[in-house]
Amino acid sequence: MEKTLLNIISKLRRTSGPLDPNALDRIIRARNREVAGPVRHVAKKNLLPLYQDIKAHQPQTWASWDISPELEARLVRTLQVKPRRTASGVATVTVLTKPWPCSSACLYCPNDVRMPKSYLHDEPACQRAERNWFDPYLQVTARLRTLHQMGHVTDKVELIVLGGTWSDYPDAYQIWYMHELFRALNDMSSEAAVEHEAQARRERYRSAGIANERDDLAAWAAKAQARVTAGQATYNQTVRELYACGTSANAQSSRDNAIFAQIKTSGAKQATGVSGCPGSPHLVSSTPDAHATAQTPRTGWAAVATWQTATFSQLEALQRANETAEHRCVGLVVETRPDAVTPQRLATLRRLGCTKLQMGIQSLDERILAANHRGIGTDRMREAFELARIFGFKTHAHFMTNLLGATPESDAADYLRMVDDPAFKPDEVKLYPCALVDGTGLVDRWHRGTWRPYTENELVNLLADDMLATPPFTRISRMIRDISAHDIMTGNKKVNLRQLVDQELSRRGAPVQEIRTREIAFGAAAGDQLTLAEVAYETANTHEVFLQWVRDDNRIAGFLRLSLPRAQYVAEHACDLPIHPGEAMIREVHVYGRVAGLHQGGENAQHRGLGSKLIERACDIARNEGYSAINVISAVGTRGYYRARGFTDNGLYQQRQL
Template sequence: MEQIILDILEELRAGRNVDDRTLLKMGHAAARRSGSDKRAFAKRRLLPFYQQVKSGDRARWESWGVTPELEKQLLAVLRMKPRRSASGVATITVITKPWPCGGDCLFCPNDIRMPKSYLHNEPACERAEQNWFDPYLQVTSRLTALNQMGHAIDKIELIVLGGTWSDYPRGYQVWFIAELFRALNEFEPAVDGACASAARSPDDGPPLALARSSAEERGELYRKLGFPQDGSQFGRAAEDLQRQLDEHACSYNQAFSEHYGVGSPWRAVAAEQVATFDELERLQRENETARCRVVGLVVETRPDAINPASLTTIRRLGCTKVQMGIQSLDQTVLDANDRGIEVSQIERAFELLRVFGFKIHAHAMVNLLGSTPERDKMDYLRLVRGLPFQPDEIKLYPCALIEGARLQERFEAGEWAPYSEEELLDILVSDVAATPPFCRISRMIRDFSSHDIVAGNKKPNLRQLVENRLRSQDDVRGVQEIRFREVATGNVSVEGLRMEVVEYETSNTRERFLQWVAPENRIAGFLRLSLPDEGYVRALAASVEAAPEAAASGFAGGPAPIAIGEAMIREVHVYGMATQLGAGGTSAQHLGLGRRLVERASEIAREAGYSRLNVISAVGTREYYRHLGFIDCGLYQQKELS
């Protein structure tokens, strides 16, 4: 292993590129020299080896003559899956525990081992089940993996997926988020691949209390309570109920009551899964200066679950972005698929999310029962251009039939069929081409295995096929969608950047999308500025004050999210490979681009007649905005526009 590191360093000193193919050859050569299995010299083993030597055998490491600049190049070579942090942050997805669902959509999978709509063999779901859906354990295991792969873990975006967030009990919501922060605050990487949690004091309470225990103690607690210990045990425990679900002999909620009800270890541990806002806020304050800071927090919900009270709650939790299942804006299609949601509810949800400052991440599906390729194209145009909607980010999925979903009956009856690959590509290429410059399509497939898909797209590289077709067109520079344009892992020259302001109107705000554009229309950073309509803000304040849920929302700053005369920064994002906080570099993150975006946004808001500027900051970015002149103010940070 050492010889491979030395060979890499020699190549780098000579100014030669070391790619994955070169690494593979080095590993094979090392295996031949030692007569060992070539897997022992795989790329994923090199970085942990390097870290272990540097930490545990200093003299040996110093003999390699690794300068800071050389180490930077070496880590870039050894880093696994560099796009994981190419957007500027490291993302961790966690899954909430299974819970009854308020809907029963026709296309939705029914896996009793998971929250509704998720399958146990999706990557994030597998990790969640292995950790008994414990948020602390999920984060700790993921931080360890990211650290071993060479990714910076200082700036973390937490994505909380599962059932409809607002369906979970309030105490569980607060506990789940508190444990995410606790895990980040306590994490200490170790060179042997394990993790070391912060030491517990004698006053920390019972040694097996979930809110007070280390990762090892939590694992022991779940074992003592009789939880399944591996995937096969989880499968056997749910086998009979899953068969009934697949045969439509019972509903998901009925199966849930039996599987997770009285007498189950899940019910026994539920009493531990509660926390107070006081405890959460203490952990949030710690995270402001922690090594692993939360720079974004996302939860998932339905449009009909969004109201001022629910948004106030998730904002207090530290949430900055909301994922919301739209699926379609065609009421006929929604009804045919048993969504149980009115388009008017979707419109109101968008308006509320926007005025509260949240980034809006909409889920849309093509090929739903009752739709056609042309209707899908028209529906997408309404989503990205219609005044009430215009999301900031989209998951654009083709509908796929999963065994056990109620859609299977319609499939067998010939009432629904998947589009051909050519039809699907035509729709998605058209959709990407129609996407405005302020919108990012984050995904085009779900992480379903081909084994689980009865009918529908099974190609995991669907997005690549779409982008290849787009690039084959004459005017690829006309594609404005953010992900297609982002600089990702590339370096950025500040001299080649220009700031552009994209203006667009919504039903309750004027939006200004400020973007740093590099040559060839690449995007290096952006800011979302909302200028709320005065009449809308006044009407919302009156309705919120009159609503009974306002008093229960717990919003200490008053019943309305913002006041007249206040503009809102909903997001600031600068691209480039995530690096350690305070470290230098040549990525877009180290050029002061974010500060300059905020300065320009302040000027625009002031010129538009606003007297104050709010920012929906994440817990881990509060210090950054304080340095820019913002002060803590209720649910947001704010500065005067003098």
């Protein structure tokens, strides 16, 4: 591989930019043809880690190559894997909280007892989390290492914390989890420190027996899966036979007996089922009680919980350190339900460092919500949006099509209401079809014929309609869940669903205003090619202005979300709000293009002053509307950026007088 690397470097010396994929592929294929026998062939994904290793551990060899900073930048660009990972301007790191029950019992939602509610253990992020015992420090450091090896700049990080309903976890765990996220980012400046801490943590988890509990549960489910797959028994019969032959006599008997007790008390209804395939089993349940019972007796997790605690003062010390760290948190997202959104919880989330909320909306049709046992009405959803918006949070709604009782026509009307009704109008949307997973209550409806999956044509046309209905201030972040195809009993299993939708939109020839479609990504963004456009719209409690830098082709290079709270709403809710009359709010500033390192000029849109100009224009608008001050819901890692632009620390926000 070293010779291949030298061939690439030689080629780069004769060019002015990075090699295009075809040129790189020709070099790799030419080298592979030269290699004979059992020697492993060269793969692109291994070349950049090799270069990084030689630079770090063979300085004399690296020095002999005479690599200038400019040449190294082009080499990294050439060898970078999955460039889209940081094309939106930040390095995104997704982590999961530990397995935990949920108070809801939605008809479509799986309960994998190895995971937090609604997640399945063979989803990519879930696999990474389980390998790291759901430890936030281990998850972050491992992911950042991987991104670095793939050639990505990782000094501006958006942390996305998934795992059902964040506020359902104990308060001490919430503070500890955030404490460890920031600790991981701060430690990333020292590889030796990270490795020492990671080894110590792994040993601590092993000593608690968590690895054995995880492996035992997987083996337990695998045995049940094998019996069911072979047609030897129903799932419940298989479980009973396993216990009858002594499975419950092992070291994990308290946990196993608890699971079995839940199954026995389920009566005629089968409370649990196994989906997946041999070698990748998971125990799922259609009831929250089964999930809760299965989690509670794990003695290893109980032992670990005694040291998974931290104080706010400890967390805030790490946050202050992160303001100037080499890897800074520029966004922090948590997942919750609308009925868990209260002023007190939002204030706590701000202290934790959060800037965005993902909320499970699923539908705004009361009939469909009731049919799917959602347990949350639209009035509570409306209140959650109002509170999140007035607190300055970005709102990221989860919205599902093809739920029980829905039709493509009703889904289209439902989505249009969400993006058009002033009560909602989310900033981002996860728009995905309902996936039928074994063990959920929806399976019975499918067997009875009261629910069916949409055909591919119905689904693609519906999602295309939704894309066209999406306003220019909303971003559709994704269209599928990362559920493996073998876990989906019926319905869409295509991971390129969004590509199919894009093809349908191209066929129609209709313009799409949704943000993700318009992101500038790797395109050029010279200042003289951009125009500052303003999109104003009303919500239930604010006047919003979406400021965007766009090219002539409507591609977007950056934006700002300005929120102007209505005076009457602020006055009526004064006791619950952290803001005062006459204060505007910047809810988000985002500049697109390939990630530029901190204090470095970007080759696309980043670090060209676009964000500063957006802020100044937002201040002008707020001042002209009669506001005396403007707040910004800054992330921990962007506090210095806003201080340099006239903002001062002011409680939960940073503020600038107008």
